[in-house]
Amino acid sequence: MNNIVVYASKHGTVEGIVRSLLRKSPEEILSINILKEEPPNLSDYKNIMIGGSIYLGKIQKPLTKFIKHHLDILLQKRVGLFLCAGETDRKKVIDEFNHAFPEALRKHAVAKEVFGYAYKLDEMNFLEKMLVKKMRGVTENTSALNEEGIERFFDTVFK
Ligand SMILES: Cc1cc2nc3c(=O)[nH]c(=O)nc-3n(C[C@H](O)[C@H](O)[C@H](O)COP(=O)(O)O)c2cc1C
Numbered sequence: 001m002n003n004i005v006v007y008a009s010k011h012g013t014v015e016g017i018v019r020s021l022l023r024k025s026p027e028e029i030l031s032i033n034i035l036k037e038e039p040p041n042l043s044d045y046k047n048i049m050i051g052g053s054i055y056l057g058k059i060q061k062p063l064t065k066f067i068k069h070h071l072d073i074l075l076q077k078r079v080g081l082f083l084c085a086g087e088t089d090r091k092k093v094i095d096e097f098n099h100a101f102p103e104a105l106r107k108h109a110v111a112k113e114v115f116g117y118a119y120k121l122d123e124m125n126f127l128e129k130m131l132v133k134k135m136r137g138v139t140e141n142t143s144a145l146n147e148e149g150i151e152r153f154f155d156t157v158f159k
Pocket residue numbers: 008009010011012013014015052053054055056057058084085086087088096116117118119120124128129131132
């Protein structure tokens with residue numbers, strides 16, 4: 001198999017996007033939830049997609065660790081980087097992206113996208129609900145996924 005997606009998702013937005021990719025893709029793709037599984041040896045893969053979601057300005061720590069530990073091999077592969085992020089200010093979301101992925105990997109990546117966001121209140125604890133209400137004024141389940149960006153990302157990676 002040529003393709004692997006390594007991802008992190010807390011409330012399921014990233015996971016849902018990855019699942020729909022696996023359903024739609026004519027290519028075989030191994031998906032690894034880095035919060036639950038160890039990734040296999042990356043040298044066996046040609047296309048490597050990496051993505052997570054932003055919480056309080058950062059992606060999930062295990063994803064950061066994974067990138068740091070495998071940076072050398074990632075720089076020899078065809079790589080796509082993506083994020084789910086609720087930030088709508090373009091400059092701020094670019095800052096989040098730049099903070100999430102090291103510069104060398106960003107420069108090397110063939111595809112980079114922010115896939116938008118969903119706020120799933122049923123999945124959140126009390127504190128998280130308070131935070132999203134305060135920070136974003138969100139009081140009900142909301143979703144704003146960037147379908148065009150999602151499609152463009154996977155088209156580019158598999159081109
Ligand atoms: C408690 C909380 C904090 C968040 N903080 C940020 C943030 O700092 N910046 C941002 O862009 N999005 C933020 N988000 C939005 C998430 O990135 C967004 O909901 C995303 O779709 C979550 O993806 P997941 O369900 O795959 O984890 C936050 C969401 C929650 C619930």
